[in-house]
Structures are given as structure tokens and as C-alpha cells.
Amino acid sequence: MLAFIIRRLLQAIVVMLTVALIAFTLFRFVGDPVNQMVGIETSAEERAQLRQDLGLNDPVVFQFVRFIGNAARLNFGSSYQFKTPVIDLIADRLPATLELAFVSALFSLLVGIPMGVYTALHQRSILSNVFLAASLIGISLPTFLIGILLIFLFPVTLHILPSFGRGDVVHIGFWSTGLLTASGLKALVLPAVTLGLFQMTLIMRLVRGEMLEVLRTDYIKFARARGLSDRAVNFGHALKNTLVPVMTIAGLQLGSIIAFALITESVFQWPGMGLLFLRAVQNVDIPIMSAYLLLVALIFVIINLTVDLLYAVVDPRIRIDARTA
Amino acid sequence: MTEPVLSVRDLKVEFPTRRGILTAVDGVSFDIAPGEILGVVGESGAGKSITGTAIIGLIEPPGRIAAGEVMLRGLRIDALSGEAMRKIRGKRIGMVFQDPLTSLNPLYRIGEQLIETITTHLNLSGAQARTRALELLAEVGIPAPETRIDNYPHQFSGGMRQRVVLALALAAEPELVIADEPTTALDVSVQAQIIALLKRLCRQHGAAVMLITHDMGVIAETADRVAVMYAGRIVEVGPVRDVITAPLHPYTKGLMGSIPSLTGETDRLTQIPGSMPRLTAIPSGCAFHPRCPRAFVPCPTFRPELQNEAKSQVACWLYQPFPVTAGALP
The missing domain is CATH 1.10.3720.10 (MetI-like)
Known part of the structure; x- marks a missing residue:
């Protein structure tokens, strides 16, 4: 019975990782997150800084691992519309x-x-x-x-x-x-x-x-x-x-x-x-959608x-x- | 002669369908004496199982008993109310079905199914019923009943499950056990054990048996008397030795001739030409006449009734004076 439960849990983890990958790619393919977060008057340097701070310049694999790490701690980022943490919403x-x-x-x-x-x-x-x-x-x-x-x-x-x-x-x-x-x-x-x-x-x-x-x-x-x-x-x-x-x-x-x-x-x-x-x-509002x-x-x-x-x-x-x- | 345990008179079972009423069992009569084992043989579709099902009152609607009566020790049971009949099922008539693999509910322990049956029919407490269940399991030859009683059906082999089914059928000491092809689904090596067990148990408990099968070997070994069915009718009934060694009805002769013998040197097995008629097209007169090698004038027109002949009864115009006007009828 224990082996059965463990096997099922492992399968569940695989499913969750797959879904996480899809949720993660939402960010990558539905527009540039930086553009959606900043206003028109933001300078290019500020944008680059923000991009660096958000870790968007890191390799995709790193970003994915970080995304999972955050998701596991229930940190889905902030909503674009409400500017409050998604998890609270x-x-x-x-x-x-x-x-x-x-x-x-x-x-x-x-x-x-x-x-x-x-x-x-x-x-x-x-x-x-x-x-x-x-x-x-x-x-x-x-x-x-x-x-x-x-x-x-x-x-x-x-x-x-x-x-x-x-x-x-x-x-x-x-x-x-x-x-x-x-x-x-x-x-x-x-x-x-x-x-x-x-x-x-x-x-x-x-x-x-x-x-x-x-x-x-x-x-x-x-x-x-x-x-x-x-x-x-x-x-x-x-x-x-x-x-x-x-x-x-x-x-x-x-x-x-x-x-x-x-x-x-x-x-x-x-x-x-x-x-x-x-x-x-x-x-x-991609953070909400992926969460x-x-x-x-x-x-x-x-x-x-x-x-x-x-x-x-x-x-x-x-x-x-x-x-x- | 003692009063028979079961007495069936002119039983007729019909199934209304869109294409008219099908008569699966047509005017069947027989008796079973206390402690007697009556074998019922015939091809598939001869009405053997339907007869058994009708006796225990489990014909599925829209099927119905259209005529005749079934007497259990003088009590007419075919017309009883559902509730009165339910009290007889399992208590006075036990039944064993063909496939032990599917006869037990897979979701309940065998002990639960036994105890449930026992407490339904006997006035016992749960603990007493459990003791009785253990006795029954030991009696049908289940090793280590104390541990096996808490097992589920799928933890038993086919032969063991049929033993459990026998224990269930005998749980309330019925006077009659209807065994509907009890060994057909089992390995050949297990068949003999189950038949021997059925025979021994029924002797010990004094239960009469109606043993439905198409296996003449089983009948020869077990039964006291045998009834041969064809197209919903009994064509011959008699002591098992007489029917096997000196069959009277041409159909019985054909049936016996088609069984290979281990000792005798039979050149060829005889075969009966044609196949059993469909229920939608049962021939007139004697239902066997289109296939019968000895059919003659009255057979297509008049239906023969069972008549005494030697120690048996046979329904065939060869053994009784036939109506002389036969040829003149349209």
C-alpha cells in the first residue's frame, strides 16, 4: 500500500512539473513582462535594470527552476492589474x-x-x-x-x-x-x-x-x-x-x-x-492566469x-x- | 412411496418478445424424492436452466410461469408472493450456479456473505452465525477456515470458490439444492472433487438435488435418476442405469451414442443430424421429429406425452399406440 501511494505521489509530481512548465511559458510567450509592468516614460536603462532584477536575463532553465521554487513557496508574483501579491488575491x-x-x-x-x-x-x-x-x-x-x-x-x-x-x-x-x-x-x-x-x-x-x-x-x-x-x-x-x-x-x-x-x-x-x-x-494578467x-x-x-x-x-x-x- | 420433496406439474415458462411469445419450457413434469439426486441433461437451450430458475422463482420479467404448478412438500410455491418466496429461497431451496468466479460478490469477505445468509434464515446471533460459517467452511473442505473466512473471493481459486458457493447454498439446511451446471466452469481435475463433495454433503444433510448439466459423465457418476430434456420438454426420465445402458427415446439414444467410451471400442461416434430448433420455430407434434431417424406417421402432427415404459417414462410414439387418424389430418 505504501509503495502504491509513493508511486502515485511521484506521478503527481511529474504532472505538476508539466503544468508548471506550461504556466511558466505563458510568461515567455504572451508579450514582454517588463513592458506590461512599466509605463511609457520609463527609460531604457530602468527597463534593463528591471529586466536584470527580475532575472529575465538568466538562462531559461534557471528561470524555470526559480519559478518552481517560488511557486512551491506560494509566491506567484504580483498581479499586473491590482499590484498586490497573486496569492493574496x-x-x-x-x-x-x-x-x-x-x-x-x-x-x-x-x-x-x-x-x-x-x-x-x-x-x-x-x-x-x-x-x-x-x-x-x-x-x-x-x-x-x-x-x-x-x-x-x-x-x-x-x-x-x-x-x-x-x-x-x-x-x-x-x-x-x-x-x-x-x-x-x-x-x-x-x-x-x-x-x-x-x-x-x-x-x-x-x-x-x-x-x-x-x-x-x-x-x-x-x-x-x-x-x-x-x-x-x-x-x-x-x-x-x-x-x-x-x-x-x-x-x-x-x-x-x-x-x-x-x-x-x-x-x-x-x-x-x-x-x-x-x-x-x-x-x-499573466501571474494570476499561471497561478x-x-x-x-x-x-x-x-x-x-x-x-x-x-x-x-x-x-x-x-x-x-x-x-x- | 414417500411424498416427493419437489413435484413439478405441466410447468410452462414463456418469454413475451416483439416477435411473439417464446415458450422456453413447455409442459414439464417430474418429481424428486427426499434425498434423491435427479440429473437433468440436454443440449444448450433445452430449457434445463430455465426450469431450475422457475422452480426457485427467479425468472426475470417479462418471462413468466404461464401454466403448471411447483409443489415443495405439498406446498404450492409457484404462486407465492415475492416475500413468501424469498423466505423459501436459500432456506428450503438452495441454488448453485455455473460460474463460481462470478457467483460471489467481489466486494465482501466470504465470511460476511455467509453470515448474512445465515442470519437471514436462521435465528442466530452474529457470533453464533460466525461459528456456523466456520463449521460450513470446514465441512466443504476449505483449509484453515479461521483465517480464510476473512478473505475476499478473489483470494480463492475457482474450485475453492465453488466450495464456498456450496457452503452458501447449504447454509440454512435446504431440503432441495438446485445445482445449475456446477462444474462446467471448473478445471477437469477439480470437477470430480466438487461433484463428490456435492454428493456427500447432500447425503449428509439429507437434501435432494436437481443436478442440471450437459455432462453425461457427471450424471452417470452422481444421479439416481435422469431426465432428458429437448426443446423445453422432457423426452425421457428414468433410473440413471437404465437410461444410460438402454435408452428408449431416439434422442436419448443419439445423445448416448455421441459420448466416447473409454473402455468399449466404438468405431464411430454417432451424431444427431441438424441442431436443436430455435424457440421461435419449435416443430409441431414431437419437437424432435425433423431430426429423428425413426420418425413416422403421427410424429409431425401429434405431441407424445410421457408414458411408462420398462422402468422409465418416455414421450415417443414408438412406445405407445398412436392416433390412427393421423394421416387423414390436414
């Missing part, structure tokens, strides 16, 4: 994005899995068909459209729930949370549903497909032949086997929820990282690692393979 907005992502992931799992199980167990019922038809809508409508429709329905027409922002937040150390105030919770509902709807339908269809597959297996037939109750067969045996692949997909989806929250954040003006990134793109890239990669890597380890916990076959490998 991100730390300020990270809680908003993470809360949104986790709540919508939770929503998609808590609603998607029961719906998937229901549609698999009651294939011919009317409700199953309603769920399936609704999931088709969820899977085919673009996120921004769902967001706008929800805004039109709840805040505009029914005058409930706020249409933008994060509501009141409470600061706990460096973390600002909207989960402890009524207005924060209210503000979270629509963005979380918007962001989670696609994942929910995906998970529902995945659970349904996997469960139908599992219900056809011999060990389910044998479990029934042993006289176990429907409950034990469906939820003890079938569901557990269903959730193994679902876990992988759900884990990866959590990564993409965080990464692609930016559309939802922009529709609801949610003060998260996605919105920060969008503004950075508009203003060619965001690294952060998202890190989140993906951590989630993948966690899913792999969870897999080993749930599925004993993988545990053994890992031990012998």
Missing part, C-alpha cells in the same frame, strides 16, 4: 469557489445517486421516465442558460432568493464562509443548483447504467437465490458495486466543477476564483490521488494488486 477568493463547488457537488451526489438508483430499480415506472426526460434537459442545456433561467424564475418572477453575489460572510481565520449566515445560504442555492445540475444528470445516468449492469451479474442472482431481502440485495450488494466506478467519475467531476465554475460565477457575479480568472484573461492554472492542476491531482486511495479502500482486489505490485 487567490486566498481571498478561493473559499467562495470551493464552497460553491462542494455544495454543488454534494447536491449533485445527494440527488443524482438516489434518482439513478430509483430509475434502475423501477425501469418502467412513470417517475423514472420523467427523471430520464428531465436529465436530458439537464445534460443538453448550457450552464449559463440554466443560470439565467433560474434567475428569471426565482429572483425576478417569484422574488425569492438573491440573483447575484455571495450574501453576508463570516470570517474564520483566513477562511470566509457564507454557510453560516442565512443570506449566505440563500445566495448559494441558485449558483450551486446551476453548477451542479449537469453533474447531477451525469451522475444519475451513470448510476442507472452501472446499477442495471450490476443487477444482471451472477452474484446478484446468487444473492437473490440465497433468499436475501430485496433491500439487502439492492442496497447492500448492488449499490456498493455500482458506486465503485461512480466514485471515480464523481471525483473527476469535482475537479471540473471547480475549474469550470467560472461560467456560473460570472452569471451570478460570484466573487470566486473563476471571476478573478476571467478578469485576468481580459487584462492579460490559477497551477492551482487547478493541483486540485485535480489531489482529487485523483484521493479517488485512487478511496478505490483501494472500497475494492479489495485493487488493494491486493497494489500490495504485490
Whole structure:
């Protein structure tokens, strides 16, 4: 098991170095950083001095190593637009994005899995068909459209729930949370549903497909032949086997929820990282872009690692393979 | 004669499909006496497994038992409610499936699966159930059950897994065990062990066995009586010695003739021309008549019923007076 973890960690480091290389080349190829930092009236000597101070005259390899060294210490330089350290900007907005992502992931799992199980167990019922038809809508409508429709329905027409922002937040150390105030919770509902709807339908269809597959297996037939109750067969045996692949997909989806929250954040003006990134793109604020890239990669890597380890916990076959490998 | 453990009368199993209703099992009747081992043989698709599945009430919808009855010691079980039938499955009828590699849930320890089965049917505490599980594992010949009970299925070989499956099937002391091709997926060297174990265990526990297989060798070694199935019907049923040495039905004769003998010097193995009909196109009259070397006047029109002949029962017009009007019918 330890060898398995170490191997996975080494793979994760390789991935992070690759992403770091891409993030680093952003600086090199998207214009001259010096030009973006100084004004028109800066003299050539000052520019040369700045170039020297920033280490831009060093060999590329040195610069890359320095970039990684800085990134490892969470030093991503200063934002061109805000003139403040990028890490402070991100730390300020990270809680908003993470809360949104986790709540919508939770929503998609808590609603998607029961719906998937229901549609698999009651294939011919009317409700199953309603769920399936609704999931088709969820899977085919673009996120921004769902967001706008929800805004039109709840805040505009029914005058409930706020249409933008994060509501009141409470600061706990460096973390600002909207989960402890009524207005924060209210503000979270629509963005979380918007962001989670696609994942929910995906998970529902995945659970349904996997469960139908599992219900056809011999060990389910044998479990029934042993006289176990429907409950034990469906939820003890079938569901557990269903959730193994679902876990992988759900884990990866959590990564993409965080990464692609930016559309939802922009529709609801949610003060998260996605919105920060969008503004950075508009203003060619490369330090923010490269830091965001690294952060998202890190989140993906951590989630993948966690899913792999969870897999080993749930599925004993993988545990053994890992031990012998 | 003692009351049979299982009595099947005119069982008919149908599967409605888009192209009409398929009859997989058509009017099958047989009895199994207490402690008896009944072998059921036939080619693939003859309806052997469907018969077994129907008895234990696990026909997948839209398939259904369309007619007939299944009696377990006088209790009619084919029409029981789902919950009442569930209490019989595993408790009074155990079942063993073909492939031990896929019969056990890979995510649960074998002990968990045993204990779960035991506590479902017997009124035992967790600790008592574990003791019972250990006894069962020892009984089916799993070495070092105290350590093996906490292993997962993939840590066992195929033969060992089939032993675990047998332990599961026998966990609640059923009166009847339906073994559906229990050795087909196993190595030849392990097959004999499993069959011997099945036979010994059922003797010891007094359970009757319905042994479904297409392996005549297994039947000859194990069964007391044998039923030969063809196209969803039983064509011949009788004591295993009689059926093997003196088969009556032309299909049984063909089946026996197609088995190579180790001792006798058979020049050529006989083969039955053609193949078993599809369920969508079962011939009229006797379903075997298009392939039968001895088919004659009544066979394409009238369906023969099982009649006593010597010590067996056979469904063939060669052994019973056939309807004289046969040739005159359109």
C-alpha cells in the first residue's frame, strides 16, 4: 500500500512539473513582462535594470527552476492589474469557489445517486421516465442558460432568493464562509443548483447504467437465490458495486466543477476564483492566469490521488494488486 | 412411496418478445424424492436452466410461469408472493450456479456473505452465525477456515470458490439444492472433487438435488435418476442405469451414442443430424421429429406425452399406440 501511494505521489509530481512548465511559458510567450509592468516614460536603462532584477536575463532553465521554487513557496508574483501579491488575491477568493463547488457537488451526489438508483430499480415506472426526460434537459442545456433561467424564475418572477453575489460572510481565520449566515445560504442555492445540475444528470445516468449492469451479474442472482431481502440485495450488494466506478467519475467531476465554475460565477457575479480568472484573461494578467492554472492542476491531482486511495479502500482486489505490485 | 420433496406439474415458462411469445419450457413434469439426486441433461437451450430458475422463482420479467404448478412438500410455491418466496429461497431451496468466479460478490469477505445468509434464515446471533460459517467452511473442505473466512473471493481459486458457493447454498439446511451446471466452469481435475463433495454433503444433510448439466459423465457418476430434456420438454426420465445402458427415446439414444467410451471400442461416434430448433420455430407434434431417424406417421402432427415404459417414462410414439387418424389430418 505504501509503495502504491509513493508511486502515485511521484506521478503527481511529474504532472505538476508539466503544468508548471506550461504556466511558466505563458510568461515567455504572451508579450514582454517588463513592458506590461512599466509605463511609457520609463527609460531604457530602468527597463534593463528591471529586466536584470527580475532575472529575465538568466538562462531559461534557471528561470524555470526559480519559478518552481517560488511557486512551491506560494509566491506567484504580483498581479499586473491590482499590484498586490497573486496569492493574496487567490486566498481571498478561493473559499467562495470551493464552497460553491462542494455544495454543488454534494447536491449533485445527494440527488443524482438516489434518482439513478430509483430509475434502475423501477425501469418502467412513470417517475423514472420523467427523471430520464428531465436529465436530458439537464445534460443538453448550457450552464449559463440554466443560470439565467433560474434567475428569471426565482429572483425576478417569484422574488425569492438573491440573483447575484455571495450574501453576508463570516470570517474564520483566513477562511470566509457564507454557510453560516442565512443570506449566505440563500445566495448559494441558485449558483450551486446551476453548477451542479449537469453533474447531477451525469451522475444519475451513470448510476442507472452501472446499477442495471450490476443487477444482471451472477452474484446478484446468487444473492437473490440465497433468499436475501430485496433491500439487502439492492442496497447492500448492488449499490456498493455500482458506486465503485461512480466514485471515480464523481471525483473527476469535482475537479471540473471547480475549474469550470467560472461560467456560473460570472452569471451570478460570484466573487470566486473563476471571476478573478476571467478578469485576468481580459487584462492579460499573466501571474494570476499561471497561478490559477497551477492551482487547478493541483486540485485535480489531489482529487485523483484521493479517488485512487478511496478505490483501494472500497475494492479489495485493487488493494491486493497494489500490495504485490 | 414417500411424498416427493419437489413435484413439478405441466410447468410452462414463456418469454413475451416483439416477435411473439417464446415458450422456453413447455409442459414439464417430474418429481424428486427426499434425498434423491435427479440429473437433468440436454443440449444448450433445452430449457434445463430455465426450469431450475422457475422452480426457485427467479425468472426475470417479462418471462413468466404461464401454466403448471411447483409443489415443495405439498406446498404450492409457484404462486407465492415475492416475500413468501424469498423466505423459501436459500432456506428450503438452495441454488448453485455455473460460474463460481462470478457467483460471489467481489466486494465482501466470504465470511460476511455467509453470515448474512445465515442470519437471514436462521435465528442466530452474529457470533453464533460466525461459528456456523466456520463449521460450513470446514465441512466443504476449505483449509484453515479461521483465517480464510476473512478473505475476499478473489483470494480463492475457482474450485475453492465453488466450495464456498456450496457452503452458501447449504447454509440454512435446504431440503432441495438446485445445482445449475456446477462444474462446467471448473478445471477437469477439480470437477470430480466438487461433484463428490456435492454428493456427500447432500447425503449428509439429507437434501435432494436437481443436478442440471450437459455432462453425461457427471450424471452417470452422481444421479439416481435422469431426465432428458429437448426443446423445453422432457423426452425421457428414468433410473440413471437404465437410461444410460438402454435408452428408449431416439434422442436419448443419439445423445448416448455421441459420448466416447473409454473402455468399449466404438468405431464411430454417432451424431444427431441438424441442431436443436430455435424457440421461435419449435416443430409441431414431437419437437424432435425433423431430426429423428425413426420418425413416422403421427410424429409431425401429434405431441407424445410421457408414458411408462420398462422402468422409465418416455414421450415417443414408438412406445405407445398412436392416433390412427393421423394421416387423414390436414
